[in-house]
Amino acid sequence: MTSPGTPRRSRRLATASLLSVLLLSSCGPASETSPEGAEQSAGSAEEDQAEAQAQAEAEARQAQEAALAGPGEEHRQRAEEIVAEYSTEELAGSVLVGEFASTDAAPMAALIDELHLAGSIIMGGNVPRGDQGVDTETLAAELETLTSGAQDREVPPMISVDQEGGLVTRVDAPLTEWPTPMSYGAAALGSEQDGDDAQSTEDETDDDDALARSGHRFLAAELEELGFTTSFAPEGDVTVGAADPTIGSRSFGGDAEAVSELAMSGIRGLAEGGLAGAVKHFPGHGSVTEDSHQTLPVQDASLDELRSRDWVPFAEAAEAGVPMIMMGHIEVPALEEGTPSSLSAAAYSELRDMGHEGVVVTDALNMGAIVQGYGGDQAAVLALEAGADLLLMPADVGGAHAAIVTALESGELDRSRATEAAQRVTALQLWQADLAAGELAAGPGAELPEELARESEDASEAEADAEGLDSAAETAQALGRSAITLVAGQCEADLAAEGIQIVGGSAQDRSRLATAAQAEGITVGSGAVVNLIGESSSAGGDIAVALDRPEVLAAADAPTRIALYGRTVESFEALARVLSGEDAPGRLPVAVGEDERGHSTC
Structure with a gap:
């Protein structure tokens, strides 16, 4: 595992180099050093010290970013060793996430154990409730029961949920309630306008996304405390507005670059809170006019159009490094005619060509776009064969497991493809466990290197003073006011x-x-x-x-x-x-009738 001390080792090397410079500069006889030379030497030493400090800080920031971006080499190597020992049944189960239909998690835990499943997803019907909303104590106990289904494994199970905020919220009060993701887009545009009015700087532009990062961090921290490991969020979909029946306010907005920035802030915030996130739904669900829950939408845009609009957030996420991207169920004739993207090798190849090295998870395989044309069990085999790494919610997880085992034993599915998928999923699970435990250079409880500790504390205080972001409640209030x-x-x-x-x-x-x-x-x-x-x-x-x-x-x-x-x-x-007469600082993140994106009467 990566030690929090890694950046300190870099600093010690930089300090050693600085000491060498200082020693060499003091080797000459004192009589040969003029006052001017002494001043120059002192100035040079100060410059060298500042340069060494800057280098150490840059290395610490790089380590932080790498820790948040997904599995490191140590996780990938350990995953290879673990998967190499898998039986065919274990290999088939390690790429499946199942669902269950009640608030009793015991049967699902038994299934995780029996089929060697990667984990389970929690839907609204799985969340126990009491008079005051979600019964968090019982929910935490049920999640612990799910985890016990893999107690004999080194790899912890994935306990996942769709928690975006707004309409897609599975676990609500007494957890902090969050508005729609589009609220972040409205707040960022308002902040950007204020910055323009005051001659904004590059730092102020970065602050535009502070709410998104902070909100997702607090959202993740509350879920992680209950026992969740993964949230299938945030949206990378760029909505076209009223013609988009499915995504709507689940999107950050209608501008590809703005969505890219907010999606990256969101997924980094989730990681800082201890959760693995997934940018979704490639190849972009915001510009199709049918709902993949019901039928198979067709995206008729050309590859050039898609690469300049819908795919921008996914390409930028892939380049920056994210732990997971979700593949949607959308037919893209420009990639492969007549085939949902989740079953299309061309779609997976496109993501890999963008540079994505992490997990590709399918959207739920029990959705109408898949079961109507491909059935439940065989769709799992086809998705895995096409390039999926993690298969989410097949209609019958037992049937999907059996179909994968049969395909592996018959040679229909190449074992190397399943092994590659299992290695990626296993590395993700190992990374998330280390991240949540504070054993990496970032994440909840991580010990910050000396170079960044003071800077981070000062930045957090400034952020809290400026935006009220030092707690989940205050962040939610700031978001409501700003959007x-x-x-x-x-x-x-x-x-x-x-x-x-x-x-x-x-x-x-x-x-x-x-x-x-x-x-x-x-x-x-x-x-x-x-x-x-x-x-x-x-x-x-x-x-x-x-x-x-x-x-x-x-x-x-x-x-x-x-x-x-x-x-x-x-x-x-x-x-x-x-x-009551106060200002409304937000701006439209998507066109509304004749009012363009960015519009406000304030």
Whole structure:
């Protein structure tokens, strides 16, 4: 395992070199050294010391980035040794992630043991609940039960979840609730505009993504504490807006470069919190007009178009290094006609050509795009043969396991291909365990090298002072305040002077807004009509508020239109403040009707 002391060894070498320079510079007789020469020598020593310090800091940062990016050489070597000892049954199981249908994890733990599975995914129906929301104590115990299914292995099981924030949240309160990922895009655009107004610097540009990194770090830390190891997030999909029926506000926005930056901030934040993440869904689900949960979408764009738009976030992720990328179920005729990308060798080759060296995980193999045309069991073999490393949620994990074993024994599936996949998955699991344990140069509990410890502390204090990012709650509050966007209406107008009437949304939405409004001193029950619009709510009222994707505002006829990007307590608190006359600093991360990306009336 990589030791946290590795950067210190580099510093000791740099210090030794510096001492050698100082000794050599002092070898001449004192009588031959003029005052000017002494000053020059001292200046040279200071420059050498500064250069050595800068080099040591650069090496420490490089070690941090490498630790966050995925498995190191030591993990890959150990994975090769472990997989070399696998039986055919163990090899087949090591690339499968199963699911179960209740809050009792014991049967799934037995299946992990029996079929040698890589792990399990937790869906909403697996999460135990009590009067106050998620029963976190029981959930942690169930996750521990799942882990016990692999207690005799060196490789810990993958305990995974889809936790993006917003509409895709499996484990909610009392964990911190996060708004849609698009909220980060709105906040970053608002921050970017403020920076432009103040002659922004390169450092300020980097700060645009601080919320995304911080939010994902806190999200991961809460999940990791419960026993999760993996979250299949963040989105690398670039949404085209209203024509995109599936991704919508799950995307960071409609600009490829902006999505790239936020996706990288997100996946690095997850790693800092101790989780393996996965940028998804290559080859891009944001620009197809059908839902792969139901059918097979067809992406008719040319390769040039895809490489300049949909594939930009994935190419940049591959180049920077990420632990995992998810392959979606989308037919791309320009790559391979008539075949879902998850079963297409050409699609996997494209990702590898981009430079991705980590795991490629399929989207769920029980989705309509796959089971309607390929069945459940054989699809697992076809995906593995095409280039997948990890097979997520086959319709019947036992049947998929048996099909892989049969294909290996018959020679239909080359053992070397399965071995390669298993090695990548095993290396990922070893890396995540070390990361979460604080045994790498980054991650929760990692001991920072001396060169970065003070700098990191100063940066964290400055970040907390500027953005309120020193806790999950304060980050969620900062995100709610920064994202809210006034799409139409007068900026900083007191919209609730005569009170508000709340319509639309869910009972929880209305309750949360009422509570936030009353805390702000707003009368609830009379006055302006605030219409909370979800995915398909009707428009109308005096103030239309889009709770999830902002594109629904294009059909609203209210004179004031607001994009909220979330239904969290903090989102409604931000809304109440804007209704009272505060600024709405966010900007549209995607076009809404005739309003272009970046639009705001503030």
